[in-house]
Amino acid sequence: MKSVPASDTNLRMVATLKLELKGITKSFGSLVANDRIDLVVEPGEIHCLLGENGAGKSTLMNVLYGLYEPTSGEILVDGQAVKFSGPGDAMAAGIGMVHQHFMLVPVFTVAENVALGRESTGLGGVLDLEQTRKKIREISAKFGFNVDPDAVIEELPVGVQQRVEIIKALVRDARILILDEPTAVLTPQETDELMDIMRQLTAGGTSIVFISHKLREVKAISDRITVIRRGKVVGTADPSASTTDLASMMVGRSVNLSLDKAPARPGEEVFRIRNLTVMSDDGTRLVDDVSFAVATGEILTVAGVQGNGQTELTEAVLGLHRHVRGSITLDGHELVGRSVRQVLDAGVGFVPEDRRIDGLVGAFSIAENLVLDLYGKKEFSRGSMMNRTAIAEHAARKIEEFDVRTPSAQAPADKLSGGNQQKVVLARELSRPLKLFIASQPTRGVDVGSIEFLHKRIVAERDQGTPVIIVSTELDEVLELADRIAVLFAGRLMGIVPGKSSRDLLGLMMAGLSADEARAQLSATTTLKGEPS
Amino acid sequence: MSTATSTVRDQLAVRSWKVPIAFGFMAAFAAVVFAVFGPDGRATFRLSQDSDAWQLPDLVLPAKITGIIAALGCVVLAAMSYLQTRTVGRTSRAVTSSFTVLFVAGFLIWIIGGTKTQNITLVGLSTGAMLIVTPLVFGSLSGVLCERSGVVNIAIEGQLLAGAFTAALVGSITGNAFAGLLAAAVAGVLVGFMLAAFSIKYLVNQIIVGVVLNVLVAGLTGFLFEKIMKIKVGGATIYNQPPHLPNLPVPLLSEIPIIGPTFFRQSILGYLMLVLVAGIWFALFHTRWGLRIRAVGEHPQAADTMGINVNRTRFLNVLAGGAVAGVGGAYFTLVAVSSFSKDMTGGLGFIALAALIFGRWNPIGAFLAAMLFGVAGNLKSILQLAVTPVDGQFLAMLPYALTILAVAGLVGKSRAPAASGVPYVKG
Numbered sequence: 001m002k003s004v005p006a007s008d009t010n011l012r013m014v015a016t017l018k019l020e021l022k023g024i025t026k027s028f029g030s031l032v033a034n035d036r037i038d039l040v041v042e043p044g045e046i047h048c049l050l051g052e053n054g055a056g057k058s059t060l061m062n063v064l065y066g067l068y069e070p071t072s073g074e075i076l077v078d079g080q081a082v083k084f085s086g087p088g089d090a091m092a093a094g095i096g097m098v099h100q101h102f103m104l105v106p107v108f109t110v111a112e113n114v115a116l117g118r119e120s121t122g123l124g125g126v127l128d129l130e131q132t133r134k135k136i137r138e139i140s141a142k143f144g145f146n147v148d149p150d151a152v153i154e155e156l157p158v159g160v161q162q163r164v165e166i167i168k169a170l171v172r173d174a175r176i177l178i179l180d181e182p183t184a185v186l187t188p189q190e191t192d193e194l195m196d197i198m199r200q201l202t203a204g205g206t207s208i209v210f211i212s213h214k215l216r217e218v219k220a221i222s223d224r225i226t227v228i229r230r231g232k233v234v235g236t237a238d239p240s241a242s243t244t245d246l247a248s249m250m251v252g253r254s255v256n257l258s259l260d261k262a263p264a265r266p267g268e269e270v271f272r273i274r275n276l277t278v279m280s281d282d283g284t285r286l287v288d289d290v291s292f293a294v295a296t297g298e299i300l301t302v303a304g305v306q307g308n309g310q311t312e313l314t315e316a317v318l319g320l321h322r323h324v325r326g327s328i329t330l331d332g333h334e335l336v337g338r339s340v341r342q343v344l345d346a347g348v349g350f351v352p353e354d355r356r357i358d359g360l361v362g363a364f365s366i367a368e369n370l371v372l373d374l375y376g377k378k379e380f381s382r383g384s385m386m387n388r389t390a391i392a393e394h395a396a397r398k399i400e401e402f403d404v405r406t407p408s409a410q411a412p413a414d415k416l417s418g419g420n421q422q423k424v425v426l427a428r429e430l431s432r433p434l435k436l437f438i439a440s441q442p443t444r445g446v447d448v449g450s451i452e453f454l455h456k457r458i459v460a461e462r463d464q465g466t467p468v469i470i471v472s473t474e475l476d477e478v479l480e481l482a483d484r485i486a487v488l489f490a491g492r493l494m495g496i497v498p499g500k501s502s503r504d505l506l507g508l509m510m511a512g513l514s515a516d517e518a519r520a521q522l523s524a525t526t527t528l529k530g531e532p533s
Numbered sequence: 534m535s536t537a538t539s540t541v542r543d544q545l546a547v548r549s550w551k552v553p554i555a556f557g558f559m560a561a562f563a564a565v566v567f568a569v570f571g572p573d574g575r576a577t578f579r580l581s582q583d584s585d586a587w588q589l590p591d592l593v594l595p596a597k598i599t600g601i602i603a604a605l606g607c608v609v610l611a612a613m614s615y616l617q618t619r620t621v622g623r624t625s626r627a628v629t630s631s632f633t634v635l636f637v638a639g640f641l642i643w644i645i646g647g648t649k650t651q652n653i654t655l656v657g658l659s660t661g662a663m664l665i666v667t668p669l670v671f672g673s674l675s676g677v678l679c680e681r682s683g684v685v686n687i688a689i690e691g692q693l694l695a696g697a698f699t700a701a702l703v704g705s706i707t708g709n710a711f712a713g714l715l716a717a718a719v720a721g722v723l724v725g726f727m728l729a730a731f732s733i734k735y736l737v738n739q740i741i742v743g744v745v746l747n748v749l750v751a752g753l754t755g756f757l758f759e760k761i762m763k764i765k766v767g768g769a770t771i772y773n774q775p776p777h778l779p780n781l782p783v784p785l786l787s788e789i790p791i792i793g794p795t796f797f798r799q800s801i802l803g804y805l806m807l808v809l810v811a812g813i814w815f816a817l818f819h820t821r822w823g824l825r826i827r828a829v830g831e832h833p834q835a836a837d838t839m840g841i842n843v844n845r846t847r848f849l850n851v852l853a854g855g856a857v858a859g860v861g862g863a864y865f866t867l868v869a870v871s872s873f874s875k876d877m878t879g880g881l882g883f884i885a886l887a888a889l890i891f892g893r894w895n896p897i898g899a900f901l902a903a904m905l906f907g908v909a910g911n912l913k914s915i916l917q918l919a920v921t922p923v924d925g926q927f928l929a930m931l932p933y934a935l936t937i938l939a940v941a942g943l944v945g946k947s948r949a950p951a952a953s954g955v956p957y958v959k960g
Contacts, residue, residue, distance in 0.1 A: 067838070067959065088840025103835035105828050106951070116828050117839030125820040168839075283622065 016043030016205045017078055017094050017175040019064075024073035026056075026063050033059040035231040036073070041176060046198060046208045048218045050237075050250055051228035053418065053445045057211045058100070060228070061178050064209075065097045066090035088117070096169025097178040102161050106154035110147055111136060114168050132171070139167050143197055158185045158305065159193075166197065177201065178209045183217055187305055188475060188507030195221050213250070214476070215243045251448045259452075261459050264483035266295035271436050271467045276326035278312040278491075286312040288491040289326075294436075294467040299458070300496075301482040302471040304510055309491035310471045311353060314440050318350050319343045330436055344373060347435030351425050351442055353471070355418075359425040362414030366406055367395035369413045370428050394431075402427040403453060419450025426457060437461050440471040455481060475503060487515075494518075548622040556611035556624075556632055563604040567639040571600035572646035579654040581790055589790050596646030603639030607632060644912075658911060659795040663803065664869050665881065666907035668693055670806050671861020672885025673892065673899035674813055675721075678854035679728075680894055681817060682847045683830040685954040687743025688728050689858050690882025691750035695720040696862020698754040701873035702761070704775030704866070713775055714802075714863050721859020722852050724750060729851035733844050736956045747882070755875050762873060770872075778802060778867045800868045802860070809857065814896040826850060830950035833957040843957045858882075884910075894950060 021039040025032065033056045041047045051057045062068045064075060066084030074081050077093050084090045090097075104113050115132040122128050133149040140147045145163045153161060162182060169177055179198075183191045198208055198221060212218050218225060218239070225237040227249045234249055248254045271294045278287035287309040294300045302310055315321045317328055319340045328335040335343055344350075352358035360369050371380050371391050380390050395409035402423045406416055413421060422442065429437070442458065443451045458481060462468045472478050478485060482499035487509040495515025497505065508518035576599070578592040610632040614624040645653045672689040679686035686692075696717035704713025724746055732739040762773040778800040787797040796807070817823035826846060828836040833843045866873050884906055891905075892898025 065838070086840060086842075087838045091840060097838070099838070103832070103838045105832045105835050107831055108824075108828070112824060113835075116824060116836065117841055119821040119824060121821045125816075125822055127819055127821055127824060 017207065018043050019095075019176055019207065020076040020079075021060070021064065022074050022076065024060060024063055024075070025071045026059055026068055027071050033231050034063065034070075037228070037231075037233050039226055039233070041207050041209055042224075043207055044202050044205055045223040046202055046210055046221055048210045048212060048222035048225045048239075049228060050212060050215075050218050050225050050246065052213055052250055052447050054447065055228045055250075056231040057228055058180055059231075061097065061180055061209065061211060064090065065095060065178065091172050091174070094173060094175035095178065096172055096174025096176070098162065098165040098169065098180065098182060100181040100184060102158075102165055104153045104161055104164060107152065109150050109152055110156075110164050110167075111149040113153060113164060114149075114171055118172065135171050136167055139170050143200060158307070159187075159190045162186070162194070163197075174206065176207045176209065178211070180211045181213075182210070183212065183214065184473075185306055187510040188503050189511055191217065215246050215250075216476075218246070219243065247448070255448055256452065259455050259459065259480050261481075262463065264298040264462065266298040266483070267465065269293040269295045270331050271469075272327075272329045273317075274327045274329075276313070276316060276324070276328060278309070278316045278321050279323035279325075281323070286491050287316065287488075290488075290491075290493045291326075292486055292493065292496060294469060296465045296467050297462055298483040299462050299468040299470060299481050299499075300484050300486055301478045301499075302469065302486050302488060303475065303478045303506055304473065304488035306473045308488045308510075310473075310488055311440065312491075313488070314350070314352075314438050314469075314471055317343070317436075317438060318348065344432075347433060349429035349432060349434045349437040351422075351429055351439035353440035353444070355421050355425050356414070360413040360421060363412055365410045366399065366404065366413055366416070366424055367391050367409040369424055370395050370398050370431070373428060373432065398424075398427040398431065402457070417447070417450075419446040419454075422446050422454060423450065426454060430457065430461060434461070434466050436469070437466050438469045438471070441473065442470060443472075443474075443477060475506060478506070479503075548618055550618060552624045552629070553611065553615040553618050556607070556614045559632075559636055560604070560607040560611040563607040563636060563639055567600035567643050568597075568604040571597040571643060572651075573597055574646060574651055576642045576645040577652035578645075579652055580656070582654065582656050582794065587788060587790060591652070594642060596642055596651075599642050600639055600646070603635050603642065606635040607639065610635065656791055656794050658908065659791060660798075662904070662907035662911040663795060663799070664907075665910045666903050667799075667803060667806055667868070668861045668864050668878070668881055669885045669888055669903035669906060670810065670900050671864070672858050672882050673889045673903055674809055674896055675854035675858035675861070676886055676889040677813060677817075677894060677896050677899060678850050678857065680889065680953045681830045681950055682826045682850035683833060683843075683950060683952040683955065683957070684729070684732055684847050684851050685739045685743065686725075686728065686851070686854055687740055687886070688724055688746040688750075688882075689885050690878055690880065691743075691747040692721045692724045692855055692858035693862035693865070693878045693882045693885075694747075694754055694876070695724050695750045696859035697865040697877055698757065698862075698873050699859070700863035701773055701775045701866035702757075705772050708776060710776045710778045710867050713867055714778070714860060717859045717863035717867075718856040719859065721855040721857070721862065723855070724859075725851045725853075725855020728855070729848045732956065733847050733851070736958070739954055739956075751876055754873075758873060758875055773872045775866050775871060775873075777871060802864050802868055805860070810896050810900045817896065827950070830952055833952050833955075837957075837959070847957070890949075893948070 019041040021037060024034055024037045026034040037060055049057050049060070059068065063070045066087045066089050069085070075084070076082070082089075082093055084093070105116070108116070111129045111132045114136055115127070115129055120128045120131045136147060136149040139145065145167065147160060147163055147167065153164065156164070162185070166177070182194060186194060198210070202208060210218070210221060222239045225239060225241070225246070227234050227237060227246070229250060229252055234252070237246060237249065244254070273293070274291050276287055276290045277285055279285055290313065292300070302313065304310055312321060316324045317335065319335065319338050319342070324336055326336065330346055330348065333346060335346065338346070356362060361372065368391070371394060374380055375386060380387050380394070392409060398404070399406065399409055404416070404420050404423045404427070406420060413424060416424065426439075426442070439458065442454055446454065458468060458470065470477075470481050479499070484496055484499055485501060485506065486496045487494040487506060489510060489512045494509040494513065497509070497515055504522055505518050508521060509515060513521065574596055576594050576596045578594070580589040580592060581587070610628050613628050614632070617624050617628065645651060672693055675689055675692060676686050699720035700713040700717035703716035704710055707713070727746055728739075728742055731737040731742040762770060764770065764772060780798055780800055781804070783797040787793040789797070796803070817827065825836065825841050828839075829841065829843050829846045837843050862878065865877055870877070885903070888902035888906055889899050891902035892900065
């Protein structure tokens with residue numbers, strides 16, 4: 001981390017820009033995603049847009065960036081009403097956006113991605129990337145980005161890809177930068193670096209709209225906060241407001257942010273992974289020689305930045321991966337080499353990371369989704385026919401028990417909200433007698449109310465004596481649920497640390513340091529800071 | 534910032550025995566057929582035609598001994614493939630290509646040694662291949678243009694056929710081959726327009742639209758062929774007598790042995806093909822136009838957020854692809870044969886699709902793949918002369934077997950443009 005002297009930040013003198021949104025409404029059919037939203041972004045400020053998943057933040061920003069046309073309302077830049085018919089217009093007006101899912105062509109180089117859309121060309125449209133390379137090096141040097149213009153995007157870590165996105169906006173002279181959930185893919189240290197970059201940018205006159213649902217980050221970086229709930233602005237807040245106040249504004253009722261959880265009473269270590277290696281088809285080690293054990297009655301969370309082997313680890317346990325070496329045992333029985341059906345029958349419950357793709361059949365009803373694993377069992381079938389009555393009764397029970405908000409058990413699963421879909425998946429997986437429960441990203445894209453419920457159910461499963469493995473890239477969730485934390489980096493296990501470990505320690509481990517190295521580095525920095533200057 | 538993610542590769546752990554096993558079987562085939570049952574006598578390869586300015590001496594090989602050498606080579610290379618797979622996990626490219634060359638050479642000698650005359654003009658083989666290669670390359674280029682921008686073009690077959698028919702009809706009516714050529718391009722564009730309109734505007738599944746268009750064009754041209762082209766005036770069909778595009782040999786270049794007659798004694802379409810291969814390759818990888826098209830085909834949202842109109846880019850590319858395939862179709866009736874006949878493209882459009890995949894969505898790769906398919910397809914003509922224990926008709930399926938192998942990806946893993954076949958809807 002680097003702090004930048006004030007004089008350096010004046011390198012970039014751009015005209016500042018004031019942005020106003022007046023009464024923006026955007027509806028998709030009968031769904032009103034944004035309802036008469038007013039927002040003022042002052043020049044040089046970091047303005048945070050706080051709201052839950054699905055509150056309408058991204059829709060609003062897509063309107064601002066010209067990707068959607070607003071149903072009504074107007075956008076004013078420096079007092080002048082503007083109309084954007086596409087992102088090109090928004091960029092011309094000085095608005096740049098870094099999307100949550102990066103808009104980078106993976107097989108292109110950095111320079112090609114930055115040039116795209118405003119390429120300099122020679123005779124007959126022949127590409128000339130030299131100017132772009134020069135600009136990238138300039139910006140890169142100024143902000144300490146360390147980005148090679150000729151690197152291919154798909155070979156770069158996500159943190160660097162995000163910088164390429166910022167460079168893309170800066171090259172286009174963006175004076176307002178929209179950052180949509182920029183910290184979702186970063187380690188805590190990378191998040192701190194991003195915040196430094198944001199401060200540098202605003203010191204140079206750029207305004208930033210920072211979209212997030214993470215209260216801690218919002219409080220740390222914002223100058224002003226606008227809270228959005230169900231498509232409407234519910235108010236503005238000062239960054240000094242308390243976390244609980246912000247949370248209740250965001251959710252619309254008071255929420256209990258901390259989970260009441262009794263200390264774990266771990267028993268016997270019934271689930272063991274020994275020297276597990278998972279490989280892709282071309283021999284890349286996605287999980288590299290990982291060993292650990294989980295005891296009955298404890299929650300082990302697996303932390304790490306997205307794409308460091310977590311997905312493959314869980315897939316290997318379930319028997320979904322082809323190239324698996326090593327051993328996975330449950331109650332002494334080997335799971336490697338078994339079919340998925342055999343693994344499930346051995347007592348493994350599994351919540352996949354993407355419920356819409358792997359967790360549910362969207363077009364099937366909730367009742368059908370609840371018996372996807374059990375339809376063949378005696379209680380739900382009559383010979384080769386399904387027992388509709390039993391399935392409906394089962395659905396009614398589960399919907400009640402898991403508080404699934406739905407008009408009917410016969411509604412298709414893809415009509416439910418994210419939180420309710422996840423409750424259906426959890427209800428199904430917890431309805432078998434389990435000897436191991438694994439959940440990947442159990443609360444991704446889920447509203448706060450459902451998160452509370454899902455977390456309670458997971459802890460309840462632990463308290464019944466089931467070993468639980470939770471994979472999550474959200475550090476808050478990792479810390480909330482964990483009795484012990486395993487950190488993965490590049491497929492390797494960086495170590496297992498207690499559930500109450502510090503964010504800094506976990507952050508360093510997520511960036512590739514072993515637990516011991518990370519502790520050593522932390523104690524070195526604290527000593528340094530502690531010394532009087 | 535985390536250091537660049539280090540990935541450990543372990544080729545051994547995921548090795549596949551497909552290649553050594555396949556080579557093993559082929560080597561055994563070579564040992565039995567080329568060596569043990571090899572024909573006696575000599576196989577003569579004629580490198581020059583009588584009309585050539587420079588005459589190269591004939592290549593004369595003793596069939597049996599050469600067959601034994603080729604078979605031995607195949608056995609050795611198959612063993613090397615096995616050893617390489619065991620030690621490093623994969624067969625090297627050198628071994629794969631040497632094996633292919635030796636096997637094909639052994640196969641040719643076996644065939645030629647088995648014919649009555651025991652000789653073959655290599656030039657005849659390559660110039661004959663061009664009859665297949667030219668429309669194949671045009672078809673593949675059409676596919677490159679469409680798929681690079683994100684639209685799968687299964688309708689190449691229909692575009693070729695529409696081009697062939699229109700060129701014949703308009704050429705006959707106007708008496709001008711170039712008018713026929715232009716009309717063929719327009720016909721290709723029309724088929725492309727339907728593909729674009731249904732798949733880009735109305736989001737109909739691209740594969741289904743393509744298949745339907747093929748059937749539609751086959752039916753339509755077949756119907757019009759019966760109703761119009763068979764009209765006889767004064768005992769002769771007047772609507773199926775297209776003029777020929779003249780051959781334009783390039784001075785000097787056309788006198789190079791083998792290469793000259795193959796590439797430099799062609800009609801204008803042959804040269805257009807070479808220009809298009811080089812031109813499209815350059816444009817795709819070195820111009821703004823190409824960068825934008827590849828962006829649209831790989832990550833349309835990224836292109837959209839950079840102010841590029843995704844669907845317009847795709848639409849224009851599909852139309853351009855249609856024009857290219859239409860012109861390729863004209864080759865059938867203005868150069869190769871001098872009249873249209875029903876379904877005369879005979880599935881070449883699908884082989885063009887395979888060449889496109891085999892050539893990894895690269896114009897030059899597609900060109901080389903088309904050459905390979907062309908030569909393999911043209912082997913038919915000499916196979917008919919061969920006195921072999923295997924029926925010539927059976928061996929004639931060789932090009933199609935190659936097609937299946939290419940598409941199945943045995944020859945090499947190829948990566949399609951990421952958004953190919955995926956319609957782009959905003960938001």
